[in-house]
Every structure is written in C-alpha cells, then in structure tokens.
Amino acid sequence: MSADFLYGIEVVINGLMAGVMYALVALGFVLIFKASGIFNFAQGVMALFAALTLVGIMEGQVPFAHLINATFGTEIHHFGWHVPALLAIFLTVGVMVVFAWAVQRFLFRHLVGQEPIILFMATIGLAYFLEGVGDLMWGSDIKTLALGLPQGGARWLEDATAGLGGEDFYGFFIDKLDIVATGVAIVLVAGLIAFSQYTKHGRAMRAVADDHQAALSVGISLNFIWILVWSLAGFVALVAGIMWGAKSGVQFSLSLIALKALPVLMLGGFTSIPGAIVGGLIIGVGEKLFEFLIGPMVGGATENWFAYVLALLFLVFRPQGLFGEKIIERV
Amino acid sequence: MKMKTLTTLALTSALTAGMAAADLVIPDLSYRTGPYAAGGTPFSDGYQDYFNLLNARDGGIGGEEVRIVECETGYNTEKGVECYEATKNEGALIYQPLSTGITYQLIPKATADEIPIHTMGYGRTSAANGEVFNWVFNYPANYWDAASVMVNYLLDENDGDLEGKTIALLFHNSAYGKEPIRTLEALSEDHGFEFTQIAVDHPGQEQKSQWLQIRRERPDYVLMWGWGVMNQVAIQEAANIGFPMENFIGNWWAGAEHDVTPAGPAADGYLSLNMNRVGDLPVFGEIESMVHEAGNAAGDGSNMGSVLYTRGMYAAMLAAEAIAKAQEIHSVSDITPAMMRDGMEALEITDARMNELGMAQIGPEFSVSCENHGGSGLGIVQQWNASEGSWTALTDYIAPEDALIDSLIIEDSTAFAAENNITPGCL
Numbered sequence: 050m051s052a053d054f055l056y057g058i059e060v061v062i063n064g065l066m067a068g069v070m071y072a073l074v075a076l077g078f079v080l081i082f083k084a085s086g087i088f089n090f091a092q093g094v095m096a097l098f099a100a101l102t103l104v105g106i107m108e109g110q111v112p113f114a115h116l117i118n119a120t121f122g123t124e125i126h127h128f129g130w131h132v133p134a135l136l137a138i139f140l141t142v143g144v145m146v147v148f149a150w151a152v153q154r155f156l157f158r159h160l161v162g163q164e165p166i167i168l169f170m171a172t173i174g175l176a177y178f179l180e181g182v183g184d185l186m187w188g189s190d191i192k193t194l195a196l197g198l199p200q201g202g203a204r205w206l207e208d209a210t211a212g213l214g215g216e217d218f219y220g221f222f223i224d225k226l227d228i229v230a231t232g233v234a235i236v237l238v239a240g241l242i243a244f245s246q247y248t249k250h251g252r253a254m255r256a257v258a259d260d261h262q263a264a265l266s267v268g269i270s271l272n273f274i275w276i277l278v279w280s281l282a283g284f285v286a287l288v289a290g291i292m293w294g295a296k297s298g299v300q301f302s303l304s305l306i307a308l309k310a311l312p313v314l315m316l317g318g319f320t321s322i323p324g325a326i327v328g329g330l331i332i333g334v335g336e337k338l339f340e341f342l343i344g345p346m347v348g349g350a351t352e353n354w355f356a357y358v359l360a361l362l363f364l365v366f367r368p369q370g371l372f373g374e375k376i377i378e379r380v
Numbered sequence: 381m382k383m384k385t386l387t388t389l390a391l392t393s394a395l396t397a398g399m400a401a402a403d404l405v406i407p408d409l410s411y412r413t414g415p416y417a418a419g420g421t422p423f424s425d426g427y428q429d430y431f432n433l434l435n436a437r438d439g440g441i442g443g444e445e446v447r448i449v450e451c452e453t454g455y456n457t458e459k460g461v462e463c464y465e466a467t468k469n470e471g472a473l474i475y476q477p478l479s480t481g482i483t484y485q486l487i488p489k490a491t492a493d494e495i496p497i498h499t500m501g502y503g504r505t506s507a508a509n510g511e512v513f514n515w516v517f518n519y520p521a522n523y524w525d526a527a528s529v530m531v532n533y534l535l536d537e538n539d540g541d542l543e544g545k546t547i548a549l550l551f552h553n554s555a556y557g558k559e560p561i562r563t564l565e566a567l568s569e570d571h572g573f574e575f576t577q578i579a580v581d582h583p584g585q586e587q588k589s590q591w592l593q594i595r596r597e598r599p600d601y602v603l604m605w606g607w608g609v610m611n612q613v614a615i616q617e618a619a620n621i622g623f624p625m626e627n628f629i630g631n632w633w634a635g636a637e638h639d640v641t642p643a644g645p646a647a648d649g650y651l652s653l654n655m656n657r658v659g660d661l662p663v664f665g666e667i668e669s670m671v672h673e674a675g676n677a678a679g680d681g682s683n684m685g686s687v688l689y690t691r692g693m694y695a696a697m698l699a700a701e702a703i704a705k706a707q708e709i710h711s712v713s714d715i716t717p718a719m720m721r722d723g724m725e726a727l728e729i730t731d732a733r734m735n736e737l738g739m740a741q742i743g744p745e746f747s748v749s750c751e752n753h754g755g756s757g758l759g760i761v762q763q764w765n766a767s768e769g770s771w772t773a774l775t776d777y778i779a780p781e782d783a784l785i786d787s788l789i790i791e792d793s794t795a796f797a798a799e800n801n802i803t804p805g806c807l
Contacts, residue, residue: 056596063588070586115680122675181413189417191612191638200646201620222595224588224620293585296616298642302415302583302609309586340589350553350579352589 052214059221060341061334066227068333069234073289074310075317075325076237077282082319083258084278087157087168091176093307095145095283098183100290100299102144104192107137112186134196138287145283148179149276157275180304191300198295199225230292234326237288241281241322250277258320308353312360318373327371332356403447404440404703404715406431407467409460409477415583416455416608418638419688421679423478424450426692428678429667434700436670441700442707444714455608457481464489473720474498474699480556491515495717496724500695501526501632501655505559508754509793510725511804517724519698519755520746521655521780523605524788526631527560528780529653529759530603531567533629536775543572548599550590550606550614553579557605560631564603566784584610591617604630611639619646625764626651632759635771636687640764648766651774653759656694656743658687658771663738667693687771694742702727721807725750744777750806757785 074096081089089095105112109128117123132140152175160171207220245251256264257274265271290299293306317328336352336359344351363370408427411420431446440446449470451463460482464475475490475497477483483503490497491514499507499518507516521529535542549564551557561577568575576599578590584606591614594602602623606614611634618628626649630639635652664684672681683689706715706723715723728747734740746756758777765772797804 056592060589060592063592067586067588118680126680184413184417189413189421191418191642193642193644200616202622219595219598222592222621297585297609297612298638300415300418300609300612301413302585305415305583306585337589341592344589348579349577349590350581352586353581 050214052218055210055214055218055221057338057341060337062221062223063227064334064337065330066223066231066333067337068313068330069231069326070227070289070292070329071309071313071332072326072329073230073234073237073285073292074306075313075329076241076322077285077289078307078310078314079317079319079322079325080241080278080282080285083321084254085157085168085257085275086165087172088165088319089282090169090172090307091179092282092286092310093304094176094179094183095148095286096290096293096306097299097301097303098148098179098290099141099145099283099287100194100294100303101183101187101192103137103141103287103291104194104294104299105187106140107132107134107195108192110187115188116185141287142280142284145287146276146280149279149283152279153272153276158272176304180301184301189301191298194291194294194299196291196295198229198291200295201225203228226292226295233288233292237285238322238326245322250274254278309356312356314370315357315360316363316370318370321370321372324370324372331371332359335359403471404444405447405449405467405471405473406699407463407470407472407475408448408450409453409463409475409479409482410450411453411455411478413452414454414456419608419633419636420455420478422636422683422686422688423692423695425677425679425681425683426689426694427476427696428692429671429684429689430663430693430696430700432671432676432678433663433667436674436676437666441703442713444707446700453477453479453482455479457485461485461489468493468495471717473703473715473717474724476500476695476699478502480504480559481554484555487513487516493717494721496721498695498699498724500691500698502556506789506792506796508752508789509804510748510750510753511806512793512797512802513753514807515721517748517753519727519748519753520729520743521757521759522754522785523559523631524563524785525754525757525780526653526759527563527603528567528785529757529761529778530629530631531564531571532778532780533761533775534601535571536778545573545601546576546597546599547573547601547603548576548578548594548597550578550580550594550602550604552584552606552610553581556607560603560605563785563788566788567781570781570784580606580610580614583608584613587613587617591621591623594618594623595621601627601629604628604634606630606634610634612642615640615647615650616643618650619643625649629653629761632691635762637769637771640766641769645766647764650764651761652764652771654687654762654771654773655759656691657741657760657773658685658690658762660685661690661739661742663693666738690742694739697737697739697742698727698729701729701733724748725753754789757782 077092081087109130111125114126202222203225211220245255253269254274313328313332317324336356339355340351410424428448435445449467453460453463460477480502483499497516501521505522505524507513507518564575580587630652632653632655640647702723705726706719707713709722710719730745744756744758757780760773761775762771763774
C-alpha cells in the first residue's frame, strides 16, 4: 500500500474521531429539541459555562470575586483549597441542575404556548446572559483543565505501523484524547438510550417528546420533564466542555463549538440521538477527507464551509435529516 | 432659591465641561469580554495603568491630566467602529484599537477626522509609508518586519543558509493571517527555502487536518500567525504530533503566557517573536505603589509583568512620549489631535530615555519621520520555559531586511494611493 493511501486512511480515522467530538456537542441540542421542540442556541455557551464552573470549583475560585472586590474593596480570589476532580464534576452537575431549574422557572414557564421562533429567540438571550454570568463568576482568563486526561499521539500505534507504506509513512497518528472522547461518547450514548428506554422518567421523557398533551393527560409533569431534559443537556454540555477544553484550555471561544454541531444536526436530524452520532461521523470524515484531497488545490481551510455544504445537500434530499422523524402534515 | 440652585448647577456643569475639555483624552478600545478577552484584558490593563501612573506621579503629561475613555469592542469590528464614533468627539488624541479588522475600518474614518491611529505590530503594514498614510502609524514594527525577523533568526540558526529547507506558515485564514505571505514568498525566492502555506479557519478550535498535514510533510520550521484560541490549539497539536517546539515560532500575537499554559509542560521550548522585552522593570514598582495600592488599577493587578500587559504599557509610554513631544513642538500643554500627529512624527525613543522611564530596553531605539511611520522593525525571539512559567529572550533585537520590506511597503502603499486618489506627501 502506498503512503498516500495509508495517510488517507489516517485522515478517515481522525475524521471519525473529530466527528465524535462534534457529536458530543450536538447531543445536547437533540435532547432539548426532542423533548420540547426548542432549538437551544445556548448549548455552546452551556458547555463553556459548565467547563468554567468545573475549573472554578476545582481551583477553589471565589465566584463573582471581581464583582465582590469592586463593590466592597476586598481582595479575595480563592478559598485556598482545591477540590478533587471527581467531586468537582459532581458539584458542577449540581450547578447545571440548578441552572436547568432556573431556566424553567424564570424563562420557559412564562413562554408556554409561544411560537417556536419566540422560544428560539429566548435561547439567544439566554446564551448572552449565561456568557455574561460566566464572565462575572469566573473571569475571562484562559484556564487550564487539569483532569489528567491523556494527550498526544498514541506512540505505540505509530511505532507499530511506521514503514507500512514505505519510508515516507510515519505510522498512524491518533490523539489519545480523541480515543478517550470516543469511549466517553459511547458510554454517554449508551447511558442516554438505556435511560430513555428502561427508566420511568426516561419513558416519561419520550412520552413528552411524542405528544405533550397526551403525556399531560396521563399525569406526567411537563415541568419536571423539562427540568430533567435541561439537566441532561447540561451534563452533556459539561462532557463536551471537558473534551474541548482539554484541547485549548477553558476559554470563551468554547461557546463557538456550537457552530460545529449545526451541520451535524442538519444531517443527522434534530430529534435522534443516533442521528447526532452518525451525523457527527459523516461530517467529521467528510470535511477531513475533502481538506485532504481537495484542500491543497483551493488554498485549504475548507472544513467549515464544506461541513455546511454537505449538510445542505442532505437537506435538499432529506429535510428531516438522516434519522429525523418524517414530517407528515395531515389535512 | 430655586433659581440660585439652578444657576449654581449650570455654572458647575460649565466649569466641569471646561475642565474635561482641557484633559488629554485617550480612548481605550478594549476587549475584556468574549473569545479574545484573554489577550485584550492584559493589554488594556497595562495601557491604562501607565497613564494612571503619570496622573498620580506627575500630574499627567506637561501639567495636563490624562482622561482615559474605555469602550468595549469585544474584538468585534462593528463595535470597534461604534466605539470610535462614540468617543472621537470627546477630543480623542489617538486610537490604538488592538485589532487589524477594526484598524482597516478606522483608517479612512480617522484620516477624514484627522485623528492619529497607532497600530503597533498589527493593522495595515504599508501604513508605515507616512507619505500615503498621514494619520496612521505602526511603529516600532509591522507584520512584514516580523516575517523577515523570523527568517533572519532561522538564517542565524542555519549558518546563513536556508537552501533546501522547508518553512510552513500556519495562518489564521483572515486578512491578518495572510499579511506575511507576500514577504515570505519574496524571502523564499531570495534564500532558496521552500515555502508552504497552511490555512486555519476561524476561530481555530479544530486543527487536526492542518497538523496531520504538517506531520506528513515534515517541514523544518513552522511559523505561526495566530490569535486567540488558534494559538493554544496549535501549540497543543504541535506537542501531540511531537513537532520540535524549538522549530515552531509564533509571531508576537502568538507569544503570550495564556497561549502556552493550557498545553502545560508540552509547550516547553516553544518560540515566539516579541517587539518588547518582558521582565522585571523598575516602572512596575511605581505602578504597584502609586496605582494598584491606591486602588486605581485598571484590572485586578494580576496581569502586571505579563507579555501583553508589558506591551500595553509600552504602547501607552509611546503615546505619552508623543504627547510630550507635541507639547514641546507647539509650546502648549492642551494639544489637539493634529498636534499629536506632529508629536508622533517627531518621536525619538532612545535607550537613555527608556532607562529614565524605568523601562530599560523595553523596546529598540527608533525614530519616526514623515516618510517612516513604521519605526525600526526590530524584534527579539523568546522561548517559553514551562517549568519556570516564563519567557526568556533568546536573542537581542534582530533587524529585518529593510531593503525588501521597504520595497514591498512602497509597492503596496503606492497602489493604495492610486486607488484612493491620494497624492503622496508630508503634511
């Protein structure tokens, strides 16, 4: 096999891994859209906020320290303790649950029955509000996420495969963080599917997703289910924030990862968890292969627009996405 | 009684307005929020702290207090223009927008309004030709100088010969990122190295394709024109593929502490350019005691001494020196933007003066003239020491290839003048 062919395989493998990272972000969108019909523009900011909160708790940072110091003339920044990673993750999940409750209590409860576009606009406002709160709470500096996640190429794989395609082939490169992300995504999806299939609240969640009014009529609390769904989306956002934050540090551009999830959703469908995964994989492989094969001819940096072009092509032929529910309007 | 109160209020307002008008107004188009806040905040802190020091220690400049008018741009070009429009009528003497995108929008506006812009190490490179860009200054160095300084450093590292070497440019796919391409193409022809370009789309959070390409093609050196998250991700990805950090050089906007710390020990040895030295300067002690301890710090004080804080302070010092020069030329303390421009054009920064200011060797010696708004173009190469968490200067100030850079500046600025019906000349 030639080195070029093997490098092509390497690009496909890394595209799959990148696709998993995109899918992690897309999953949060799917959960909320499926249960409530709301396209949550704030999902990327939720990932940022969750990651900021995790690092803040781990480092014992005083929330709103700048505000407190500016108001009272104090000089407090840290509590002086460090919280173990696992405990910090649990506490952050707790914060995201409180956030989910607050979103329902103070925002969407007042918007029941409004048009989807109104709900969408509300999530835009929510995104900017949450970004501002994150800045006030934890500051705008870049934070290092010290969770001990493995980073760097899997050298054993490189060594084992080096020379397969001649001396110009340096072995397959796979980032260890991407391998971890793939494992986490598998567990996450399996957990979400098991939760929705085999638990009482999961079945209630599916019932609400199928028909709100029918679910209400059998005694399911819409309020509780929506808090549950936003909490789950908050947890998924935390996982995405951890994986992306491990690459770049936790910083405000993390909120832009939502842009990577949009073509995944267009392709996989807004209502399907497997769709988010498969959509992510197709976008990941597609954009990486296009960059590898065509990029050099057109000056490179093709990935962002190619992902959207690919998603648009799917939209033309299958508007509901690969796994989305077919839209049937009865007259 | 009521009439008396109203009269007193009116008089107080008039007096206050009069006093405000006599201040030296310096707008600070900062970005402390959003994705680029990590770079914008320390720069703005340093910029404001230095003017606050001058107010506290010297009563301002030439007896006039400096009034800083901060406006948040979020590194957004539209907001930057809004900030300019909102602040220019306050008597703004100089704008330093810290954004190439905002700079490009402000060049025609500030030229029409006759307010000088200073874009140190960013913005439109050919603005160094002061005969075409009368109101724009980019001293002490510009992007093309940076590209040339990088190549000169590599020439030194390779006994003056880059023949057969491969140099890749990893760049932000924007006007900013593309700035050095023309210079590097010309330098590759002159020195015989192979030059490849690798673009990264905004914001640069995902760079797997680019680094797989670097891994396949194995260039000898990678130069980086990045900003924001692109820098942190690139340094992490370079470490991931095992690219030698000492062969990876970022420009001066890819060489701050926050660019390297997320990668941890893996960033050790990474190189970057700098237009100003970092280190413990006597002026920091004065800022600490007279600004921070007095409760007048622009931020929380934690950024003092960092690369971008020092650069912001350096930018403020250059502006303050130009104000003093303008006051000297026109023999008035309350200067206008046009007088400020004269001061900038007559600016001379010497080692003796930097020593006197408690900023020994913070930058190179240089002088500005009508023809040359770009300064000397010198830069140093610094290296990140991850265990100590600090930058070390590897070189003294390195000069660019002036003949090449000057010819490129003339070519580009002449074309700009022709397109915009500008007759080159000094004011």
